Amino acid sequence: MTTKEDYLTVNKASGPNSDAPVTPFVKVVALIATLGGLLFGYDTGVISGALLFMGKELQLTPFTTGLVTSSLLFGAAFGALLAGHMATAAGRKKIIIWLAVIFAIGAAGTALAPDVSWMVFFRLVLGVAVGGAAATVPVYIAEIAPANRRGQLVTLQELMIVSGQLLAYISNATFHEIWGGDTTWRWMLALATLPAILLWFGMLFMPDTPRWYTMKGRLAEARRVLERTRAKEDVEWELMEIEETLEEQKALGKPGLKEVMTPWLMKLFFIGVGIAVIQQLTGVNTIMYYAPTMLTAVGMSDNAALFATVSNGVVSVVMTFVGIWLxxxxxxxxxxxxxxFGCTLCLLFIGAVSALMPETVNGEVDALRSYMVLAGMLMFLCFQQGALSPVTWLLLSEIFPTRLRGIFMGGAVFAMWIANFLISLFFPILLAWVGLSATFFIFAAIGVFGGIFVIKWVPETRGRSLEQIEHYLQGILDKNASRQRRVPVRRVSEARPPQ
Known part of the structure; x- marks a missing residue:
């Protein structure tokens, strides 16, 4: 029988409050899996520069510009939903392997698209892979990682996303500088096939997660993964904790609509949806997808706008490192x-600059105005990529119960991508209709409501294992159940509070 003293020894190894280093194998697994994040970032970021050059060949209008950009996001919503459901049956590893193939097909298809219809179709295909990766990779890493390093390792996904966007911005500027011309956008899009191949090949040699193996009754494989990813003294207690939690859930049978509609689970699901959606309602991806378009609208040349957009990518990568540290x-x-709150203030700044500063000085375009807008974007990205985006993916990978994690994660990421799709589709139209300043004031107003949601509903999960988080959240969302339910002492009552 596990005693209090046995449990507390966990914290000296790789338990929730330990300082023990992560094993090299875990780092390799995280690095390979997050190639999905790199592809996510590249495929969403590359369109920002490609739009400047594909417009003439594909005869884009403001509406079709928004459609080409947002079609990927619409596909991503359904990719997240499907991957979330299939990850429980097929396994996290197998889903990521399939997604790598879809990434390669989508990238090649967009690069060869002869017209708008085919471009939108292959952007939808690519979106299925992007959304699937967004829903599956954080869960895969969260379940592989030891509790004391889960935050930093899951956040590698966000680092790879912004690194992929930076790579896209650099390749856009490089292709245009070296070759120029109206067809360079095809090479920009084709480059994404290379990391897709690396992801497919690398995941062939990776294991699935201990929790998935245990769900399928494959305890020997679960133990082998734990032995490669945990301190030696942690293997038994964590396997026991996973088994006990899954046994409790197994007694409930296969998840059904009635269970999902349980009040505390519905509250938890909508909290997850809220966390996912507020990250998009800051308007972050209008900056990531349309930065060159916005900067040329306030007076920059095409070349200057492309190189300025690289600074967005650099700041995003640097601030993601800061986010991992935080x-x-x-x-x-x-x-x-x-x-x-930092993002909301920056949106107000961008809106104020574009509203109050003159468009021209002495009959010439005011360069200072365009660089002040760029400065506002960079400040915004400091808060978005240094705080909000990393913690969003981490919270989504942590707060849902093991039994429903794939389904709930898929649903929350589906909502995120639908919000992203709608914002990206209507942003060019809104920009043409009300102008840059009013558009950003609208996003700032939405940000205030997002801040109220954060204060009221976002939970604290730091310093707990995934099983402890599950019991903790049930306790605070369903007080009746928390009084009636008997929970093993070692998992909840002896758990250290968040630090």
Whole structure:
């Protein structure tokens, strides 16, 4: 029988509050899996530069410009939903392998698209892979990683996303500088096939997660993975914890609509949806997808706008490192509030600059105005990529119960991508209709409501294992159940509070 003293020894190894280093194998697994994040970032970022050059050949209008950009996001919504459901049956590893193939097909198809219809179709295909990766990779890493390093390792996904976007911005500027011409956008899009092949090949040699193996009764394989990813003294207690949690859930039978509609689970699902959606309602992806378009609208040349957009990518990568560092030192809830309110203030700044500064000075375009807008974008990205985005993916990978994690994660990421799709589709239209300043004031107003949601609903999960988080959230969302349910002492009552 596990005693209090046995449980507390966990914290000296790789338990929730330990300082033990992560094993090299876990780092390799995380690096290969997050190639999905790199593809996610590249495929969403590359369109920002490609739009400047494909417009003439594909005869794009403001509406079809928004459609080409947002079609990927619409596909991503359904990719997240499907991957979330299929990951439980097929396994996290197998889903990621399939997604790598879809990434390669989508990238090649967009590069060869002869007209708008085919471009939209292959962007939808590519979106299925992007959404599937967004829903599956964080869960895969969260279940592979030891509790004391889960935050930093899951956040590698966000680092790879912004690195992929930076790579896209650099390749856009490089292709245009070296070759120029109206067809360079095809090479920009084709480049994404290379990391897709690497992801497919690398995942062939990776294991699935201990929790998935245990769900399928493959305990020997679960133990082998734990032995390669945990301190030696942690293997038994964590396998026991996973088994006990899954046994409790197994007694409930296969998840059904009645169970999903349980009040506390519905509350938890809508909290997850809220966390996912507010990250998009800041308007972050209008900056990531349309930065060159916005900068040329305020006076920059095409070349200057492309090179300026590279600075967006650099800041995003640097601030994601800052975000990973912060996750080890402050709580998830605190970090979410910092990112949400910081982004809202920056949106107000961009709106004010574009509204108050003159468009021309002495009959010439005011260069200072365009660089002030760029400065506002960079400040915004400091808060978005340094706080809000990293903690969003981490919270989504943590808060859902093991039994329903794939389904709930898929649903939350589906909502995220639908929000992203709608914002990206209507942003060019809104920009043409009300102008840059009014558009950003609208996003700032939405950000205030997002801040209220964060204060009221976002939970603190730092310092707990995934099983402890599950019991903790049930306790605070369903007080009747928390009083009646008997929970093993070692998992809940002896758990250390978040630090």
């Amino acid at each position: 996750l080890g030192r402050i709580g998830r809830r605190t970090m979410t509030m910092l990112g949400q």
